[in-house]
Amino acid sequence: MAGLETAAVVTVGTELTTGHRLDTNGAEVALALAHAGYIVSEMVSVPDDRDMIATALSDLIARRTLVVVTGGLGPTHDDVTREAAAHVVGRALLRDARIEEELVARISPHREPSSAVSLLHQADIIEDAVVIPATTGTAPGQIIDHDGHTLVLLPGPPHEMRPMLRVALAGRVASAPPVTLRCVGITESDAGHRVLPQLERYPGVDLTLLGGPGTVDVILVSTTGDPGPLEDARAAAEQALADTCFSTDGSTLAETVVRLATTRSAVVATAESCTGGLVASAITDVPGSSVMYTGSVIAYANEAKSALLGVDPGLLAAHGAVSAKVAAAMAEGALRLPGATVAVATTGVAGPTGGSIERPTGTVWFALAATGAATRTEVHRYGGDRGMVRQRARTTALDLLRRTLLES
Numbered sequence: 001m002a003g004l005e006t007a008a009v010v011t012v013g014t015e016l017t018t019g020h021r022l023d024t025n026g027a028e029v030a031l032a033l034a035h036a037g038y039i040v041s042e043m044v045s046v047p048d049d050r051d052m053i054a055t056a057l058s059d060l061i062a063r064r065t066l067v068v069v070t071g072g073l074g075p076t077h078d079d080v081t082r083e084a085a086a087h088v089v090g091r092a093l094l095r096d097a098r099i100e101e102e103l104v105a106r107i108s109p110h111r112e113p114s115s116a117v118s119l120l121h122q123a124d125i126i127e128d129a130v131v132i133p134a135t136t137g138t139a140p141g142q143i144i145d146h147d148g149h150t151l152v153l154l155p156g157p158p159h160e161m162r163p164m165l166r167v168a169l170a171g172r173v174a175s176a177p178p179v180t181l182r183c184v185g186i187t188e189s190d191a192g193h194r195v196l197p198q199l200e201r202y203p204g205v206d207l208t209l210l211g212g213p214g215t216v217d218v219i220l221v222s223t224t225g226d227p228g229p230l231e232d233a234r235a236a237a238e239q240a241l242a243d244t245c246f247s248t249d250g251s252t253l254a255e256t257v258v259r260l261a262t263t264r265s266a267v268v269a270t271a272e273s274c275t276g277g278l279v280a281s282a283i284t285d286v287p288g289s290s291v292m293y294t295g296s297v298i299a300y301a302n303e304a305k306s307a308l309l310g311v312d313p314g315l316l317a318a319h320g321a322v323s324a325k326v327a328a329a330m331a332e333g334a335l336r337l338p339g340a341t342v343a344v345a346t347t348g349v350a351g352p353t354g355g356s357i358e359r360p361t362g363t364v365w366f367a368l369a370a371t372g373a374a375t376r377t378e379v380h381r382y383g384g385d386r387g388m389v390r391q392r393a394r395t396t397a398l399d400l401l402r403r404t405l406l407e408s
Contacts, residue, residue, distance in 0.1 A: 004174075004225050005065040007038035010056055012071035012081050013156060014047040025070040025161060029154075032165055037174035037225060038066060048072060053084035061088065061149050068168070071156030073139040075119040082124055082142075085153055089146045091127040099123040099131070099140060106138065126153075132164045143168060176222035176230045181237055182247040183216045184399045191216045191241065198236040205233040213388060214395030215253065218245075246402060253398045254282040260405040261292035267341045268401060270296040271309055271334035273321065274348040274364060278394040294339045299330065305347075309333030322348055322359045324367070324377040331367035331375055342370040342404060344397045350389045364393045368400045370408070 009029045015021040023045055030040040042060060046052045053072065060067045072081030086093045100123035122139045125131055132141030137160035142153040152168045154161045183191055188211045195218055199205055204224040210217040218237060222230040238245055246256045261268050270279045280296035283289050297308050302321055305311040311329040319325045330345035337343070348364030355361035362382040369375045378400075382392045 004037060004039045004223065006041045006063075007033045007066040007068065008042040008044065008060040008064045009033070009040060010053075010060065010067060010069040011043075011045045011156075012048060012053060012069060013045070014049075014078065016045045016071075017047045025156065025158060028158065028162070029068050029070060029165060031178075032169060033066070033068065034221065035174055035177045036169045036172035037177075039221075039223065048078035048080060050080040050084045050087075053081055054087050057085060057088045057151065061146060061151055064149065066150045066152065068152045068154065068165070070154045070161050073122065073141075073153060073155045075122055075138070077118070079121075081153060082121075082126065085142075085144065085151060086126045089126065089144055089151065091144075093124040094127055095120075096123045096125045096131065096140075099125070103138060132167050134160065135163050136160050141168065175225050176227040178222075179220040179230060179234045179248070180250055181218040181220070181234070181241060181245050182251070182253070183218060183241055183244040184214060184246055184253055184395060184402075186216055186241070186244040187211075188216050191218055191244075194240040195237045198240050199233055201236070202229040202233040204229050212395075213391035214399075243403075243406075246399075252282075252286075253395060253402065255286050257398050257401045257405065258283060258286040258289050258292055260402060261342075262288065264405055264408050266292060266405060266408065267294050267339045268292055269294050269334040269337040269340035269343040270397070271330040271343060271345040272296060272298050273300055273305070273330070273346060274350045275346045275390055275393050275397065276300065278390055279344065279346065279397045282394060282398060294337050297330075297334055297337070305330060310336070320359070322363055322365055324365055324379070327365040327367035328369070328375045328377050329367075331369035335369045335371070340371075342368070342401065342408075344368050344401050346393050346397050348389070348393060350386045350393075352386060362389050364389070364396070366393075366397060366400055368404050370404060 009026050011023050011026045016023045026043045033040050044056050046056050072079045103120055126144050130143040134140045139155040141164040144151040154164050188209045192209055206221045206223055208219040220233050277298050283293050299305040299308050302316045306313050309330050310333045315325050327345050327347050331343045334343035345367040349355050349359055349361050351361035365379050367377045380396055382389045
């Protein structure tokens with residue numbers, strides 16, 4: 001089977017190349033292209049400079065079937081993507097009367113005249129381009145065919161870019177879209193060591209590993225577009241990853257917990273100290289979580305642990321807040337929340353201060369209490385800064401819920 005068509009992504013903006021803003025468009029566009037059947041071979045960020053944009057586009061459009069550009073289509077002085085693209089394809093910029101009329105209608109009577117003129121530049125369309133109408137902003141997108149290659153210009157704001165990208169890729173569905181196996185409780189290197197030997201039987205399948213705070217995405221990509229080997233590789237990889245794999249359909253760990261609890265008629269409660277509500281937030285971010293979630297107690301101070309969760313002050317004095325016994329008492333206190341059948345608790349030292357020889361920074365105790373079962377505790381020690389420790393602790397707490405729900 002022939003190889004897939006190649007694509008490149010160009011994100012435009014000086015704010016990206018100077019580090020003032022994170023490029024999220026590049027990843028989003030690349031993922032959409034992969035699901036449309038392209039192999040994304042290159043991703044480039046360039047500043048708001050006409051010549052640099054033109055150089056990047058000229059190089060990429062000569063080598064790739066499709067080049068998607070985001071940014072630089074707005075009304076300000078540094079929005080020069082249109083001009084650069086027109087230069088590369090050797091065509092004129094023509095004012096579209098219909099778009100101009102729509103833009104005029106949106107100009108406030110109190111707008112500075114020079115601002116109004118700049119706004120109307122968004123009606124300049126490259127000769128023979130297909131226009132993608134703006135639905136949430138003012139800058140239209142453009143699709144330009146050039147010597148058998150395609151150049152797509154999209155605005156930079158994500159809420160404007162997304163609907164236009166769907167239009168540009170309409171009708172393109174990969175016969176073998178990438179497969180993502182989402183895992184928890186395993187390192188990137190261990191996931192690779194488990195999966196790579198399985199892929200030796202499938203030479204048309206490539207592996208990418210993407211690590212997060214306590215999670216790993218194992219991404220399988222077909223380089224030929226043949227769905228058969230990709231599906232076989234997915235099954236082999238899933239078996240090798242065993243119970244560390246929590247999702248094969250793109251679901252997050254929190255979504256998996258919500259689904260499991262809902263199907264098992266379980267009601268979850270949380271008690272959080274060092275995570276400060278991160279576990280509760282992850283769960284309640286999922287639509288439908290009200291069916292399976294009763295609430296959370298964020299008990300940061302020792303006095304709050306006693307007053308709100310019933311933790312014996314004697315336990316706190318004897319063992320300290322960061323201990324198995326206090327974590328267990330917190331979980332059991334949360335289990336007394338209305339309707340709760342399973343509860344998870346977190347208590348730890350997120351840092352950068354507060355650690356000791358016995359409890360170094362990054363130490364977090366967890367407890368899982370469930371109706372009719374003995375309370376379980378476990379300790380983890382995480383590296384990284386305060387934010388990373390808290391995020392990893394959130395992931396571990398969700399995974400404890402997942403594993404407990406699977407056993408029920």
